[in-house]
Amino acid sequence: MPTQTPEATITKITEIQINGRAYKIDAASDTSLLSVLRDQLELTGSKYGCGEGQCSACTVLVDGNPRHSCITSVGAIGKKSITTIEGLERDGKLHPVQQAFLDEGAMQCAYCTSGMIMSAVALLKSNANPSDAEIIEYMQGNVCRCGTYPRIVAAIHDAARTMSASANGGAR
Amino acid sequence: MNKNLTTEVILEPERYELHNPPVHHFEIDRRDFAKIVGAGIAVFLLSKGAIAQQQGQQQQGESGGRGGGGQAAPKDISAWLHIAESGAITVFTGKVEIGQNIRTSLAQAVAEELRAPFDSITMVMGDTRLTPFDAGTFGSQSTPRMGTQLRHVASVACDTLKDLAAKQWSVDAARLVPVAGKITDPQTKRSITYGQLAQGQAFETAVLGEDPLIAPADWTVAGKPLGKVDGRDFVTGRHKYVSDMKLPGMQYGKVLRPESFGATIASIDVTAAQAMPGVAVVRDGDFVGVTAPDMQTAASALKAIKVEWKPTAQQPDSKNIYDFLKANVQTGGRGGGRAQQATDTTAIDSALAAAQHRLDATYKVAFIAHAPLEPRAAVAQWDGDQLNVWTGTQRPFGVRGELAAAFHVPEEKVRVQMPDMGSGYGGKHTGECAVEAARLAKGAGKPVKLTWSREEEFSWAYFRPVGVIDIRSGVNDDGTLTAWELHNYNSGNSGIDTPYKTGAHVATFHQTLYPFRQGSYRGLAATANFFARESHMDDLARVIKMDLFTFRMKNLQDDRIKAVLQAAADKFGWGKTKPAAGHGFGLACGAEKGGYVANCAEVAVDKTTGSVKIVRLVVAFECGAIVNPDGLRNQVLGGNIQGLGGALFEAIEFENGRVLNPKFSKYRVPRFQDIPPIEVVLVDRKDLQPAGAGEVPLMALAPSIGNAICDATGVRLRALPMIPDGTVKV
Numbered sequence: 001m002p003t004q005t006p007e008a009t010i011t012k013i014t015e016i017q018i019n020g021r022a023y024k025i026d027a028a029s030d031t032s033l034l035s036v037l038r039d040q041l042e043l044t045g046s047k048y049g050c051g052e053g054q055c056s057a058c059t060v061l062v063d064g065n066p067r068h069s070c071i072t073s074v075g076a077i078g079k080k081s082i083t084t085i086e087g088l089e090r091d092g093k094l095h096p097v098q099q100a101f102l103d104e105g106a107m108q109c110a111y112c113t114s115g116m117i118m119s120a121v122a123l124l125k126s127n128a129n130p131s132d133a134e135i136i137e138y139m140q141g142n143v144c145r146c147g148t149y150p151r152i153v154a155a156i157h158d159a160a161r162t163m164s165a166s167a168n169g170g171a172r
Numbered sequence: 173m174n175k176n177l178t179t180e181v182i183l184e185p186e187r188y189e190l191h192n193p194p195v196h197h198f199e200i201d202r203r204d205f206a207k208i209v210g211a212g213i214a215v216f217l218l219s220k221g222a223i224a225q226q227q228g229q230q231q232q233g234e235s236g237g238r239g240g241g242g243q244a245a246p247k248d249i250s251a252w253l254h255i256a257e258s259g260a261i262t263v264f265t266g267k268v269e270i271g272q273n274i275r276t277s278l279a280q281a282v283a284e285e286l287r288a289p290f291d292s293i294t295m296v297m298g299d300t301r302l303t304p305f306d307a308g309t310f311g312s313q314s315t316p317r318m319g320t321q322l323r324h325v326a327s328v329a330c331d332t333l334k335d336l337a338a339k340q341w342s343v344d345a346a347r348l349v350p351v352a353g354k355i356t357d358p359q360t361k362r363s364i365t366y367g368q369l370a371q372g373q374a375f376e377t378a379v380l381g382e383d384p385l386i387a388p389a390d391w392t393v394a395g396k397p398l399g400k401v402d403g404r405d406f407v408t409g410r411h412k413y414v415s416d417m418k419l420p421g422m423q424y425g426k427v428l429r430p431e432s433f434g435a436t437i438a439s440i441d442v443t444a445a446q447a448m449p450g451v452a453v454v455r456d457g458d459f460v461g462v463t464a465p466d467m468q469t470a471a472s473a474l475k476a477i478k479v480e481w482k483p484t485a486q487q488p489d490s491k492n493i494y495d496f497l498k499a500n501v502q503t504g505g506r507g508g509g510r511a512q513q514a515t516d517t518t519a520i521d522s523a524l525a526a527a528q529h530r531l532d533a534t535y536k537v538a539f540i541a542h543a544p545l546e547p548r549a550a551v552a553q554w555d556g557d558q559l560n561v562w563t564g565t566q567r568p569f570g571v572r573g574e575l576a577a578a579f580h581v582p583e584e585k586v587r588v589q590m591p592d593m594g595s596g597y598g599g600k601h602t603g604e605c606a607v608e609a610a611r612l613a614k615g616a617g618k619p620v621k622l623t624w625s626r627e628e629e630f631s632w633a634y635f636r637p638v639g640v641i642d643i644r645s646g647v648n649d650d651g652t653l654t655a656w657e658l659h660n661y662n663s664g665n666s667g668i669d670t671p672y673k674t675g676a677h678v679a680t681f682h683q684t685l686y687p688f689r690q691g692s693y694r695g696l697a698a699t700a701n702f703f704a705r706e707s708h709m710d711d712l713a714r715v716i717k718m719d720l721f722t723f724r725m726k727n728l729q730d731d732r733i734k735a736v737l738q739a740a741a742d743k744f745g746w747g748k749t750k751p752a753a754g755h756g757f758g759l760a761c762g763a764e765k766g767g768y769v770a771n772c773a774e775v776a777v778d779k780t781t782g783s784v785k786i787v788r789l790v791v792a793f794e795c796g797a798i799v800n801p802d803g804l805r806n807q808v809l810g811g812n813i814q815g816l817g818g819a820l821f822e823a824i825e826f827e828n829g830r831v832l833n834p835k836f837s838k839y840r841v842p843r844f845q846d847i848p849p850i851e852v853v854l855v856d857r858k859d860l861q862p863a864g865a866g867e868v869p870l871m872a873l874a875p876s877i878g879n880a881i882c883d884a885t886g887v888r889l890r891a892l893p894m895i896p897d898g899t900v901k902v
Contacts, residue, residue: 031468039466044413044416045409047413049545049546049626050835050837051625054835054836084409086408089408099407102399105397105400107271107400108271108272108273108595109270109546109594111593111595113406113407114409136844137844140843142843142844143843144545145814145841146814147810147812147813147814147847148809149842149844150809153844
């Protein structure tokens, strides 16, 4: 899933597309995307949890696909567009997945929550109505050390219902 | 004896079992306090000792002594509350929010007693400058102790508001009714808001918490399933954990770690690191660290340091650790004794000899890691000799003490703040990261953020203690327990006493040497002691061929344990026919820290491969009156899920002072696919005061699963984790 910088030479990266806007940055191409987000742009919603793509607290969407930003180099991004947790809320309205996590109380310390929500958003993009088994399989890479897994599964079902209802409503 | 092995208890295995009264502090003068919070009404809760002390000082003052009397800041305040002219209510407590949602449930308790809207309350928590001293957030004490104290403060504040309204209206306070942030006079239908009453006031009162509280049965705000306070900040990523903070001019730190536990520097060359632009190298004895304007440079600078380590002598490894513990019992230290019963060994020996059946067995628990998803982090800033530190810790005041000691400054010069953190589970009682960040900041002359890597968190924090438990027991055919002798080596005292009626009884904790740092952990020693006891009880019932549930019920002496065991058994369908061959049922129960728990488990074991599947779990829990059923359910469920790791597969592997699996790719924690259906049964005892719930719910989990595996296969697993590779040898 994650991509490493293929080129041997390190270049300078000066611009990056995040949450629909272009950011000026100054980063060596082998810098992790997570570090650029957190340390340079202060988009700290994406978290460091392991640095080896094992806990998914750092998950962001790259052209809509979930990526571990801790092991994705900023040089590998190019012109692709990145969505972080900060980019989900629109005009003060939470994304249905965010709202569902709130409604279900699907968090304790909530340090994993950003990554959980980003993975869930990606899941619902590819599968609008996942079964329990499909959710569990898709989310297996995300660690919640507080153990809120069953509530997260419930929240993803909630969000799926809300999103399909509003999609149907929109078609009318 | 290897001198590098830890010979003294750095971190008590059971901090919460210390009964020393904390030394209270109250740094800020009341006048400073008024400046911080503005005009309004403040209510301070004093202990009885403080009142006596104040009166003493007053008398001294009157007789020409040097006591400040009424002017002096009270030294023994445990909580306070402020009502501003805007009606905003601020509550100050030294407790911290680590994911247990205590910020929410404490605010609920205050809203209840104060009869104020829940949303009007802000909790200021874990700031050593603003909040009263608190020993720490552990031991499931926040709800029973702090919750009760805050309810008292709020109750007095409510009475104060009634008195103010009564005075304003010249009526009897007794006829006034507080509701939803207003005082109302039912006779005249007049009402006035708390904010209006606070206007122009500089009112303060210090009280003892003795007035009656609202009975749980009459609660209207407490007892409700309210969602996490500031939940929106967490789902949007806006909440700033310490690891997210950034101060102007802040540098990033990295610390050089020894190649093995206890190793010291033989030689070091930092010139290359020092030559890197923007890098400062800080060396103080064996402490070496670097700071840089960005993380990458800091990491490169650390790599550029050339160092040779001098390792310690041979240390035990994860294979021979259990023999090591029993061979290294420390006598005369802290530990042994608390739970020791009056019976001497002669009584036990003769009771064992007289028993119709004997059963002796040894149980083991491995070192496990807390692995909070947010590793240790601290931001430190020096302003002259004033030190400000933000860090994730369960003990901000303890960390302040560590910092003051490390830098030889008075505690008044150190302020520790604790933004809600990425949890701890008992694993963040200490301030090592804060001390390191402060040392780096001092050396660099700039604010420094230090975030431990996952490997550092696994290797250099501390573990749940490894332990060995020996049980010797005797039982008669009628189910009478005639003798019970338990020796716990190193894992701790908590939960060491059996709740079952026994004849001769000995339960002793033996402190031993241990090769790594070890300390508190959610459920800690009780998890080990429950595992040993409940596994052993199961085997005793099997020896006399008595039903496992009946045998426990016969010998349990506490009705509250019986009630949760019954509740779990009912929900589970104990005694019903198993769905298929290879399935097994197990149960376990107990009580600790005011909480009562029982678990039932169903497993399915593949007869050929030995592969174990947890089919379903039931956990019944009771902790008195429930303050927030949603939060409680979340704690009970989460505790059981976290507990699955230690029960089934989590273990630190180590060799010669090195942790061999310090990564999530090598240390398995419970994930989505590991979670069976879990039914939570909450027993709400509105007739009892609330107790804590962070730890007890997971204590009976491991033995319930072990008992189910034994039921399915006849194989008794006596070591945690029970099935590291997911299988049992059948």
